[in-house]
């Protein structure tokens with residue numbers, strides 16, 4: 021037996037073996053092996069990916085002659101078409117910021133920004149639960165990094181007080197809404213901490229909040245009126261915006277610095293113009309989608325009211341609601357039970373989440389009807405009494 025075989029067997033025994041699921045998507049539903057299930061595992065938080073009216077409007081209004089399907093090179097060669105300028109200008113305008121810079125994905129953004137802006141005289145202080153793409157960015161950086169306990173600001177403040185003077189620059193890195201627990205960072209407290217030092221930079225990943233939070237859908241920083249205090253505000257287009265790509269909101273100078281130093285921007289083919297056109301089209305409409313955001317908030321509260329009390333100390337405050345099982349086999353079993361009830365929910369297991377916190381991750385979207393949510397709540401209650 022070779023090393024790969026034995027490691028795969030090990031994963032299988034632990035209930036942690038992953039497969040690429042074979043599925044068909046159809047509107048709000050997925051079909052797997054003949055079973056039709058409501059899709060509660062996508063990141064299409066506003067339900068825009070299946071909005072055919074929106075897609076038709078785009079196809080009718082977009083100038084397809086300017087929309088090649090490939091950008092044919094890096095942005096620094098010939099890939100930097102006019103749509104990049106339009107999209108970045110629009111984002112900067114929406115955030116009332118100096119600059120925006122667009123990337124191929126959130127993974128490119130997070131794995132590339134920190135290595136570019138840090139050096140051996142920098143310190144990164146990152147929340148224990150930040151996304152894998154940020155963890156990889158930290159791994160590529162020459163800075164020292166300390167991960168503080170999830171949302172433990174007393175620990176963070178202690179670390180800053182102790183270490184701030186030993187480093188040129190300190191980067192505090194967090195998500196606004198956390199991917200797996202669905203809880204949130206304390207933005208006002210982070211901003212307050214930053215104000216007491218002149219060498220702190222705040223890096224905020226709004227992947228799950230962009231489109232979803234704030235009056236215009238710009239994220240938690242908009243909702244809490246601190247956009248101007250965030251040095252690197254990262255958002256992604258693959259979730260609520262129903263597209264692909266990502267962006268950072270920052271100063272002109274930092275943008276210029278990234279363009280010169282960021283390897284995941286420089287050494288990759290730029291996004292296709294047709295994709296940038298769709299992203300720009302959606303971004304221009306996001307501001308007016310308050311009713312979708314409001315519906316999402318209402319149904320999320322209903323599900324949280326049932327699930328949070330079953331979870332111990334992991335308390336969601338968003339549309340991402342973990343249903344904690346503890347061990348992986350039990351999470352698998354819970355997911356299977358709920359799939360049988362018609363809800364496409366998936367187990368999330370180590371290493372994506374810490375050992376002992378395997379869960380089913382419920383990811384709601386504004387396309388869910390009140391009846392579907394009633395049925396979901398019922399199914400979860402039945403399931404929790406069965407297990």
Ligand SMILES: *Cc1c(COP(=O)(O)O)cnc(C)c1O
Pocket residue numbers: 124125126127128130151153195199225227228256257258265266
């Ligand atoms: C999804 C996600 C990313 C990655 O974004 P992609 O555009 O899918 O590569 C980054 N950060 C967080 C918190 C995410 O949830």
